[in-house]
Amino acid sequence: MESWSQRPGRLGRPRRLSREAILSSAERILTEEGAEHLSMRRLAKEMSSTPMALYYHVKDKDELLTLLLDARTERLPRAELPHEPRERLLAGARTLHGMLADCPWAVEAVTSEDHVSASALRLVESMIDAAVACGMSHEEAVYAYRVIWYYTIGELLVRLNRERARRKGEDTPWERAMLSLDPDAFPLLARLRDQWVELAAGDHHQRGLEAVVDGLLAQGAVCPGTAGHP
Amino acid sequence: MESWSQRPGRLGRPRRLSREAILSSAERILTEEGAEHLSMRRLAKEMSSTPMALYYHVKDKDELLTLLLDARTERLPRAELPHEPRERLLAGARTLHGMLADCPWAVEAVTSEDHVSASALRLVESMIDAAVACGMSHEEAVYAYRVIWYYTIGELLVRLNRERARRKGEDTPWERAMLSLDPDAFPLLARLRDQWVELAAGDHHQRGLEAVVDGLLAQGAVCPGTAGHP
DNA sequence: ACCTGAACACCGTTCAAGT
């Protein structure tokens, strides 16, 4: 709405900057260059404007990030959720993970700034609901959600750093350490080198997620029918 | 050794700077003010020196962090490890978690820079060894370690941000969101407010850790004797 | 209403020069 003209009906020079334009430029930098390259000064240069002009349209960098994050989550497809509660819990966690895996810059924003949007709340609500449907008490369900969240965010962060190192053509310090191990001091790790590298490369979020969820369900162990697994 | 005199036997004006002095000043800033306040310039001022003088003693900020982290892990008490493999795995994870919980600045260093020290390797080796003793294959053991690590680092990061917000007298965005929920849109979350706040405040790492470990053991399900839990 | 310039208070790091 009126992104090129100040008042409807009145033609005029389009505004050079607008919230929308700023947001989409910022998103471009984030996805193409990563969160570490988004700065107000850089963004202004990108738009051939000045850093201070941005401050007319957004309060500060934090607000900018929040707006970007909200726009992202709002665009989330409202996935079909399975009926079986354990499956529903898993699906919720997968959606959460998938969304953030597609959008690495958001991982840091979400962990360090800890922003919240309504769509995120919807997802959390549905996961806790599923946990309750699995037979958990309210307290257990909230706790289960938290454990799943810790696992998810941890996996994403490690993944993010791996990809950053990759982009710079480096190895992760862990990879370096594994490659130059003293086999006398660390006989087991030395023998596991290949598994380590292989596991680091693959995507095992789903597999670990099932272990976490089933561990949580077994801990409650109130609903033997749904807590079981093949 | 020779922290105040350049050459043994030769008395003289003590060097104003030294690696040790730099490291301990840096550690003071980190523990008392947090990682976000440690900068080369700030550190130099603290020691009534100049930023550039530091660069004679350490290569760059990254090396400084690595040295600090190594010093920390080297000081780790070599804990007595239980014999029972599941307990040993749990004990390893607890040690890892406890060490980082005591040392919040290291959490960020460890996740974002991903440093590795020999003591950390020892701990990882012993955890993987315990996992194998639980009946896991090498591949499963490495994978189990990773899942535990993700969970641990995720818990620590969320905790860190909570404490940072506390120190600034703020609420976490999640706490704010929970307090201003629309009960019609999120009926379950609205009812769970109290559990949420309570769980966020307490330390439930151990409880979640057991769920994660038992979930992993059940997934392997090769060693029924050790995979069970009371 | 929208944008600019200059300024403030920061970063990490390099490099030639001093003692």
Added chain:
DNA sequence: ACCTGAACACCGTTCAAGT
């Protein structure tokens, strides 16, 4: 051997001023 000053290339943000 150890340290300094000046400089480079960055940050986020404020504030008074311009059109």
